[in-house]
Amino acid sequence: MDKFIVNIVHRPEMVPEYAEKVTGHGKEENIGRKSLLKESLDIFKLQQKIAHKNGLKTTIHMTYASLFNNEAVEIAKEHHKKYGDEIALSLLGLPCKEFRDKYKTKDFCIWMFSMEEKKSIVDDVFQKFYESFGFYPESTGSYYMDAELTNFIKEKYPMVKCAIATCWEEGPKAYHTCNNSWYTLLDGGPWNPWIPSRENTHAPAANQEEDSGIVAIPHLSRDLIACYDGNGSNFGTHPQNILRGMIYDTKEWKYPYLYNLIDQYRALEKYNNGYAYNMVFVGPGWLNKMGRWEAPYELLKKSYEDGMAYYGRLKNEGKLTDMTMAEFADYYREKKTYTEPECALWKDILYGSEKQLFWYCDPFMRVCVNMDQGGAIVDLRPYAAKLNRPVGIGTSHIQDASYPFLIQEKYRAGYFTHYAGEGTVRSAKLTYQGEEVDLCLCRTKAKFSVKDNTRKLTLDPVTIEFSDLTVTLRTIVSFEEGSSCIETKRIILDMSDPHAKVELNEYMVACYGTTEYPEDMTGIILSCKNEKDAKEILYAYKCRTEELRGAKSVSAVISPIKTVVSFCNDKEETVGYIREGYAFSPMFTLGYKTILSDKEEFTTWLRLEKED
């Protein structure tokens, strides 16, 4: 049976991240201000009231600060009893007098502390929670939960089964939006719930051995086109984020986009065995009496009321199930297998572009296929490597918790570059009598289907016009569950001259990184091999190319991210090639060239593996 589930999370933050800076302007910092504490608690009470009025249960994420407030503790107990709300524990909202007195720091993001302090803080807040409620929480969370933190929590507090563990694509784009002052560098994770691996939170577990023991949920459900391109905090199931994006009518205060976003998430059940999910988590700072930016308090409140009313209406119509986080974790464990992918054929619902992306996520990869670029892969994260990459003070990645990419069209150009060099993309080029056309130039649409354990994306045919030849070509991209492979099939459906022959060049331009800025590519090993020969390039920015006729595989070993990426194909008559970049184009290219006639097809497989 189809199921659309919502998790609604509220946290009595006491000292909201934003409120102190925004409402406290012109006053000396004082996080113990009584007026601030009262306002924060009032906002929490209001949020709870709105949810309950609409018949929705919530997960109350008690903050460390709120555990020192008797009223907040009593409200949580009462609402648990009366409405079935879950009492959980947040690792956000740490700042309060008691915390600062003990830890002597203004840091507030749990994943950025040293491991020693993470352990100490977790023990502090879990013990304080136990003192307040007489039991330990089953759910927790933060904007990000690094694997080492989760593993510690699970070992020490095994009853924890669910956690808010990342904010989808809240990375360099969000950082820039905040004038480079908001350090949530968390790109590269799943957009919908998953079971994190013990090695890396972003990468889902492939089996029980890799299972961290929790079900992770994202912080908010985000627009899979708008957030990928722009500021993540404008386009999510957070009514005030919609206002932040100015996506509303200022005269009548209407925001149909919010409902479109929720409904598109509902529609994802078509791709995921009848299951769809939403998460709402609005911190109290977004409902403060001073308003947020140009939105007055009345509008902030109205948007929250309207958002909850919509979920309430869906519930009344039997189209939604509200769950607590712990309930959801149980449901998810029963519903999903480790290797079952999360799929989303997502369309633009805001800009009127008709653009369509396909997002795919499993324990081996996260992939974005762009139909506006002929089915090119424009984002690729090699989860197969299960890259262990600790974050926080004392590690080499203090703030940067993103999972590295091999392809990222926004940070590494994609198809279009400025006059020189190449950008990362996985596409194909057709060549005929000296003319060349990249499929990235062919806008199309796709349909999704499932057969046995393979998810298939069938693109509408595209037409390539050369001066003396017109070619109609179809692309099919397939993902076989558990294979760690992406299969790409090109089929020549028609040629204006049935005797013509065209060259097809299947290629992948890639690099590695987590931000816009280049990493050192020195030492990456590029190779092409068949049974008899092998050619190799040790990356040194020398712009070299090697080719091998009949190559069985072309590959790159990228040691800094413990990843091996390779290509193979189904044809004897091909030429495999590897290409090194140069300082102004720090990329590498893997590819195959072959000659195709009318009605012929060519299949390649891109495989991701962990470096031994």
Next chain:
Amino acid sequence: MAQAGKGRLNYRCPSCFMRDLDIDMLYDKEKKEYYCIRCQYTGTEEDVLKKNEMARFRYRDMMKRITDF
């Protein structure tokens, strides 16, 4: 000239918003204008509101209720 402060509402710079930057503006009481501390934008409240409307140009489906997915 006395120090600047926040205005009636906490307006962001519309010019920076259009390049995906959320920057609070400050209010100059003497000139009766908002100004951005990052870029060169200055404007009255009326101008800010007008530019905020302009920033919505890209949201062509902003008011459309979509039911087919």
